Amino acid sequence: MKWKQAIISLLVILASAGLTLVMVLKPREILPVESPELIPSVQCVLAQAGMQRALLTSQGNLRSKNEITLSSQVDGVIVEMAETFAVGSVFEKGDVLLRIEKNHYEHAVAQAQGQLAAAELKLAQVEAEGEVAVRDWQVLKDMVELTPSPLMLKEPQINEARQSLAAAKASLRSAEFDLEKTIIRAPFTGKLLKKMMGTGQFVRRGEPLATMYESETFEVFLPITMRELGFLSSPAGKTAGKLSSAVEVDLFAEAGGQRWQWNALAKRLSASVEANTGVIFLIAELPRNMRQDQGNDEEMLEPLPGMYVEAEIRGKSWAESIVVPRSALGPEKKVGVVGSNDQVHLRDVEVGQLLGDQAILIGGIKDGERVVAMFREIPFDGAKVLPMMVENSVGP
Structure with a gap:
């Protein structure tokens, strides 16, 4: 009986091993699964x-459109100086800035007036003599055949007297001009940058007295490339340095913790291209009337020479x-x-x-x-x- 049980157990073990081997060696059927299409999102x-509208950006420093060196037109000692003749002071057109000693020039005017009176008298005398000479010739011409010479009729003398009178008038005008120029007035409304003379100092004709600038119009040279030049709205005339129409420019400055803005206009280009950088300058102007249009003058920042500004240039559309x-x-x-x-x-x-x-x-x-x-x-x-x-x- 024992050997029968052993055979049965062996058969069971062999059957289990065979079944396991069949399950391992038999390939499993893989059913196809449809995967969803992956579509990227964008x-x-x-x-x-x-x-x-095209927009260009640039930058530059403000400068006065008119900055000059004030010079004396006469010789003399400065005897008076106005309070506005000081660095940073504001003056109006026509304000008296300096006075030069005028005694010598008043004397010159008096002399010229005397010379003019003498010349007028001389001309009157010679013209009277000429009239007498003409009447005498009218009487004699019927008695004798005589052709009067210009000298007989006082014509050269009259011409000389007239020339002397003209010279006397010119001398008087010159003397009056010199006297007038002993008072030195402001040629425009602006500010004084540098003072070179003081009261009591002797100055000569043509000697510089001060440098000053006009505050009516400021300008800024804005560098742009030759490629950017093509974005300007007025292509005609650019090669000649002049724009066919004005270009609008917004200028921005930082001061007092605020950002200030002015609206300017550019009407011309610089005369040449910078050799080192290859840029050309668009010249924008900022006149006083455009600054006033943007608000109360007391609340607006006053532009000053040398002030750094950033610019937005409105190009073609x-x-x-x-x-x-x-x-x-x-x-x-x-x-x-x-x-x-x-x-x-x-x-x-x-x-x-x-x-x-x-x-x-x-x-x-x-x-x-x-x-x-x-x-x-x-x-x-x-x-x-x-x-x-x-x-x-x-x-x-």
Whole structure:
């Protein structure tokens, strides 16, 4: 009986081992499973056509349009100096700044007046003598055949007297001019930059007295590249150094913890291109009337020579242009446009200007199209994408 139980146990073990071996060696059937299609999502902005204007940035230092060295027109000692004849003082056009000793010039005027009176008397006498000579000749011409000479009729004497009178008048005008110039007046409204003379000092004709500037109009030379020159709105006449129409310029200055703004106009360019840098200067002018139009004079910052300003230059405009993020622009001026079937296609565009984080497109995109905001998110041309519309923060 024991040997029968052993055989049965052995058979059970062999059957279990065989079944296990069959299960291990038999390949399992793998049922196919459909995996969902992976569609990448991309951020898109809506193209909105509108008027866009090129904007250039530059900087420079203000200067007065008219800065001069004031000189004396006569010799003499300075006997009086106005309070406004001081560095930083403001003066108005016509204000008396200096007085030069005038005694010598008053004497010269008196002498010239005496010479003029003598010349007038001399002319009157000679003209009277000439009239007598003419009457005498009228009496004698019927008695004798005689042709009167100019000398007989006092003509040379009269001409000489007239020339002497003209010279006397000129001498008087010169003396009066010198006397007038002993009072030195401000040629314009402005400020004194530097004083070179003082009371009691002797000055000679043509000697500099002070440097001053006119506060009526300031200007600033703004460097721009020759490429940026093409963005100006008035192409005609640029080669001649003159713009065919004025260019609007916004000037900004920092002072007193505030940022001040003036609106200026540029009407001309510098006469040459800087050889070292390759830039040309756009010259913007800031007249007094434009400063007054922007608010109360007492509340506005007064421009001063040498003041540093930043500038935004308003260039030409494009009527039907589209602004997109600069990140939407790829190599070779291409952008991705998502069609109605949510497929993205690469498209060539015409770029008007790249400015900061935006790109102004003037061709290649239509109003209402969906533009991929980040070019690097495009898998490939023709790819199926899941567009996610975002606000165009750089749009119009």
